[in-house]
Amino acid sequence: MSVNVGIDAIRFYTSNYFIDLRTLAAVRGVDPDKYMLGIGQDKMAIPPPDEDIVTMGASAAKSIIDRDGKDRIELLLFATESGIDQSKAGGVFAHGMLGLPARCRTVELKEACYGGTAALQLACAAVARNPSIRALVIATDVARYELASPGEPTQGCGAVAMLVTANPRVLAIEPEHGLFTSDVMDFWRPNYRDQALVDGKYSTRVYLQALQECWKQYREQSGRGYGDIHRFCYHLPFTRMAEKAHERLAKDSGIDLTDEQLDQQVGPSLAYNRITGNSYAASLYVGLACLLDTESEDLAGKRIGLFSYGSGCVGEYFSGLVQPGYRERLFTHEHRAMLENRTELSYRQYEDIYNLPFPTDGGTHTFSRYRTGPYRLAGVKEHKRLYETVS
Ligand code: COA
Numbered sequence: 001m002s003v004n005v006g007i008d009a010i011r012f013y014t015s016n017y018f019i020d021l022r023t024l025a026a027v028r029g030v031d032p033d034k035y036m037l038g039i040g041q042d043k044m045a046i047p048p049p050d051e052d053i054v055t056m057g058a059s060a061a062k063s064i065i066d067r068d069g070k071d072r073i074e075l076l077l078f079a080t081e082s083g084i085d086q087s088k089a090g091g092v093f094a095h096g097m098l099g100l101p102a103r104c105r106t107v108e109l110k111e112a113c114y115g116g117t118a119a120l121q122l123a124c125a126a127v128a129r130n131p132s133i134r135a136l137v138i139a140t141d142v143a144r145y146e147l148a149s150p151g152e153p154t155q156g157c158g159a160v161a162m163l164v165t166a167n168p169r170v171l172a173i174e175p176e177h178g179l180f181t182s183d184v185m186d187f188w189r190p191n192y193r194d195q196a197l198v199d200g201k202y203s204t205r206v207y208l209q210a211l212q213e214c215w216k217q218y219r220e221q222s223g224r225g226y227g228d229i230h231r232f233c234y235h236l237p238f239t240r241m242a243e244k245a246h247e248r249l250a251k252d253s254g255i256d257l258t259d260e261q262l263d264q265q266v267g268p269s270l271a272y273n274r275i276t277g278n279s280y281a282a283s284l285y286v287g288l289a290c291l292l293d294t295e296s297e298d299l300a301g302k303r304i305g306l307f308s309y310g311s312g313c314v315g316e317y318f319s320g321l322v323q324p325g326y327r328e329r330l331f332t333h334e335h336r337a338m339l340e341n342r343t344e345l346s347y348r349q350y351e352d353i354y355n356l357p358f359p360t361d362g363g364t365h366t367f368s369r370y371r372t373g374p375y376r377l378a379g380v381k382e383h384k385r386l387y388e389t390v391s
Contacts, residue, residue, distance in 0.1 A: 002175065003131050005124045006168035006320055009068055011331045012289045013060035014158040014276045015045045016342050016371040019350045021153055027347045028148060035153045040239035040270070044156045044277035046345060047142055048370030049356050050377045053080050053159070054387065057140035058094040059373030061161035063331055064136075065098050068163060075126050075135035076106040079115030079281040081310075082142045083108060084385065086191070094138060097375055097387055112187060113235055114310025115139065116160065116281040121316075123164035124173050131166035141280035144195050147354065151198050154238045156277020160285035169329045170292070171304065171320040176224075178217030178317040180210045187311030194358075203311055204241060208248050210315030211307055215249055218317040226253035229319065230302035231295065232266050233287045235309040236273040242266055242287070245307065268295040275339065284308050292322075293332040300324045343371060 020043050025032040035041055047056070057078065078091025089108035109115045109122075116139030123135035140159035145151030186203035189196045211234075219225055226249070234242035246266045250257040269287035271294055279286055284306060292299065299322040308316045345353070359365040359380055366379040378388040 003128050003166050004168070004172050005127045005131070005164065005166055006173040007120075007162050007171040008134070008165040008168040009064045009163040009329055010170055010285065010289050010292070011060050011063045011161045012158065012272065012282075012286050012335055013056050013161075013373055014279070014338065015047045015051055015056070016338075017046045017048055017345050018043045018275070018342050019046055019345045019347065023347050024153060024350075028152075038240065039153060040243070041153060041274055041277060043275040044153065045158060045342075046155075046350055046353055047157045048353060048372065050367040050370050051372050052084060052377050052385075053082050053140040053142060054084065054090050054093045054097070054385070055372060055375040055377055056157065056159035057090065057138040057161065058097040058375045060140070060159040061094065061098055061136060061138055062374050063334060064161055064163050065100075070098070070100050072132065072134045073100055073136050074104055074133040075123060076100065076104055077109055077119035077123055077135065077137050078107070079109045079119040079137070079139040080141050081110055081112050081115060081189070081280050082144070083110065090140070091138060093385070093387060097389070100136070111314050112310030112312050113237070113280045113283055114308050114314040114316065116285055117308035117316050118314075120162065120164065120173070121177075121318075127164055127166055135164040137162040137164055139282040139285055141282055143278035143280055145198065146195050147351070150200050151196065154278050156279055158276050158279030158282050158286055160282040160289060162285065169323050170326045171288070171322055173318065173320045174222070176218060176222035176318070178214030178221065180213040180313075180315040182206070182210070182313055184313050186313060198311075203237075204244070206311070206313050207235070207241065207309045207315075208245060210309055210313060211245050211249060211317070212252055214307065214315045214317035215252065218319070222319070224319075226250065226255055228303060229305040231268065231291055231299065231304050233269045233284060233291060233304060233306045234266070235307060236270070236283045236287050237278050239270040239274050242270060272335070272339070281310075289335065292326065292330055293335055298327075300326060
């Protein structure tokens, strides 16, 4: 008999700093409607110098650990495409900061924005094999493109932590899925660069192609169709992409989609991303957290369809069933408070932070204190990152 496995808790974290895209549009000489309407973004989250993928990931996970404890967490999967070390997994730093049990398998996963889904599915498989353990998935990224490039307004940052268990209390992940891997160069970042390279228009086309293939397989494998899914979440490089994806999926399913249906079926997952920007591996799950937090209708018993896409590329379509009582497990108030209390940056401040070099000389460097979550990157010494808990 198969075991019911999935997401028992989900917590989102982002930087306390953002730049308004109207500010960026004015400096770049672009009509702000291109950003607000054309790509569907209002603000982008900017990590200060003492925030990185590890502090964001650990900050997302801390609320879950504080509430649900750390016992039986035997697997920590840390998904990112903005890794800070070629050798050591970012998850091992997070493991130490969170004080997790030493009896734990910890590893970092990468496949562009798909990494978080790989981590979630592998965690589900591990828990299905041994339902007595729990797994912690952390998806965390900083999206960074060249200044004044087409990708610039789609930058952002954030992390999502998910506790994966048997008999989950938020979302049971169903076993059927559609998969697609294809060796393409739509977005990549060689090890010697700290900004992504992207063929943006091409990447949107491959995204849609991957969606079509995955959706076809999902339908064949599950015997379900468009009408069996209540709400839809998509990987969110920018929110307009999700709308385009949903239009394509509906068309392929023979549905004549109205604007109202589009808004109802996809809209509730977009609000957080609109004001934080892309967080690569975390982005689909920022959308899921947003849907669960902001949808006024009780989703208990309803099916959510999820499409994950990572450039390069790998796609996956899968689904989950929202569990009764899920609202009691959410961190809606924490998410709202975090997003409402952010500090706005001027263009000059954004550019200064963007251009600040990370020290690579092996010396001792102490980083200025900005507003962060419970953890911060205090400095670097002898090429070792020094993290501290914020009291
Ligand atoms: N008012 C309203 N809409 C406007 C506008 C205005 N004044 N000016 C432009 N737009 C619309 C365009 O018509 C276009 O809409 P469409 O895609 O429906 O045709 C949209 O805004 C974007 O404009 P475009 O000129 O195509 O933007 P761009 O070439 O500068 O960049 C991306 C768009 C997506 C290619 C770019 O943001 C990018 O490279 N992003 C990073 C890669 C990425 O996120 N890939 C996604 C897959 S993972």
